[in-house]
Amino acid sequence: AQSVAQPEDQVNVAEGNPLTVKCTYSVSGNPYLFWYVQYPNRGLQFLLKYITGDNLVKGSYGFEAEFNKSQTSFHLKKPSALVSDSALYFCAVRDIGGSYIPTFGRGTSLIVHP
Amino acid sequence: DTGVSQDPRHKITKRGQNVTFRCDPISEHNRLYWYRQTLGQGPEFLTYFQNEAQLEKSRLLSDRFSAERPKGSFSTLEIQRTEQGDSAMYLCASSFDSPPQPQHFGDGTRLSIL
Numbered sequence: 716a717q718s719v720a721q722p723e724d725q726v727n728v729a730e731g732n733p734l735t736v737k738c739t740y741s742v743s744g745n746p747y748l749f750w751y752v753q754y755p756n757r758g759l760q761f762l763l764k765y766i767t768g769d770n771l772v773k774g775s776y777g778f779e780a781e782f783n784k785s786q787t788s789f790h791l792k793k794p795s796a797l798v799s800d801s802a803l804y805f806c807a808v809r810d811i812g813g814s815y816i817p818t819f820g821r822g823t824s825l826i827v828h829p
Numbered sequence: 830d831t832g833v834s835q836d837p838r839h840k841i842t843k844r845g846q847n848v849t850f851r852c853d854p855i856s857e858h859n860r861l862y863w864y865r866q867t868l869g870q871g872p873e874f875l876t877y878f879q880n881e882a883q884l885e886k887s888r889l890l891s892d893r894f895s896a897e898r899p900k901g902s903f904s905t906l907e908i909q910r911t912e913q914g915d916s917a918m919y920l921c922a923s924s925f926d927s928p929p930q931p932q933h934f935g936d937g938t939r940l941s942i943l
Contacts, residue, residue, distance in 0.1 A: 724869075747929050758833070758920055758934030759872070766929055805871050815860070815926055816885060819871030 717742045719808045721820035728796045729828050736791040736823045738806030747809040748789040749817065750780055752802045759805060765789060776800070796827045831855070833935035835921050841941045842911060849907045850938045854923030861904050862932060863896055864920040865889070872920055878904060879926075908940075916942045 718741045728734045740746055747766055751759035763774025770782045780791045791804060803824055807817040834853040842848055854861050860879055864872035875894065876886045880901035890896075893912075898904040908915055918939050922932035 749931055751931075751934075756936070756939075758835075758922075758936045759932075761931040761933070764929075764931055807871075809929070814885070816862070816874050816877060817932070818874075821869065821871050 717746075717808050717810045717813060717818050719806050719818055719820040721804075721806055721823045723823050724821075725824045725826065727826050727828065730798050731795050734793050734796045734800070734825065734827070736804050736806075736825060738789045738791065738820060739787050740789060740806070740808040741787060742808060742810040742813070744810050744812040746789075747811060747817070748780075748782065749807040749809075750774065750778070750789075750791050751805045751807065751819075753805065753822070754802050762791070762804075796825075798827045798829055801825055801827045833921055833923055833933050835919075835935035835938050837938055838936065839939045839941070841943065843943050844913060845910055847907065847909045848911060848940065849905055850919055850921075850940075852904045852906070852921030852923075852935060853902075854904070854921070855933055856902075858923035858925055858933070859901070860924045860926050861898055862922045862924075863904070863906050864922065866918040866920055866937070867916075875906075875919075911940075911942050913942050916940055 750762040765782045773779045803822045806820045809817040836851045862877040863875040878898040893909045918937045920937045922934045924932045
């Protein structure tokens with residue numbers, strides 16, 4: 716079985732400050748990991764993925780994420796937040812040896828204050 | 830890449846009526862997924878197709894739900910005898926999956942049951 720947890724319903728950060736949105740996962744084997752962003756009344760947009768290789772993954776709009784196998788985490792980070800980053804963020808996991816269907820977290824609402 | 834298109838964007842109907850949604854995936858993608866999303870939740874998997882074959886269905890997908898993907902192109906999701914609990918955003922996504930690729934989502938169909 717595969718699962719993902721986003722422990723924070725909401726993250727508040729001031730514009731220009733670094734941001735972190737947390738994600739932990741559970742899989743039987745090795746994971747494929749993804750981050751998506753969702754703006755109001757829109758579908759999910761892909762930000763970045765970890766398949767294999769470097770633990771630090773860089774994605775769209777200046778976001779990056781660090782894969783930590785020992786802590787089973789894949790936290791999303793950005794060095795300097797923008798007001799326009801305010802949105803819902805979803806982490807997703809897929810077990811490499813399992814189903815083709817990813818499991819999504821409940822989402823974290825990021826609010827960047829001017 | 831014209832993106833994933835869903836129609837209609839909004840549907841309001843009375844309880845007990847049948848509704849049908851359409852999804853046009855990115856043309857070269859062989860996999861197509863349907864998800865349901867309610868407020869405060871991540872996308873919940875309903876079903877997916879590889880080309881025209883429906884390969885997996887969630888236990889969430891009751892007998893009132895049916896999906897098709899004739900000729901492996903567009904897909905339809907039909908809900909018969911709608912219930913209040915069917916009110917949600919229905920999201921369609923498409924992808925390649927070899928090598929593992931992120932899903933591309935449409936903007937969804939928001940269903941409201943009166």
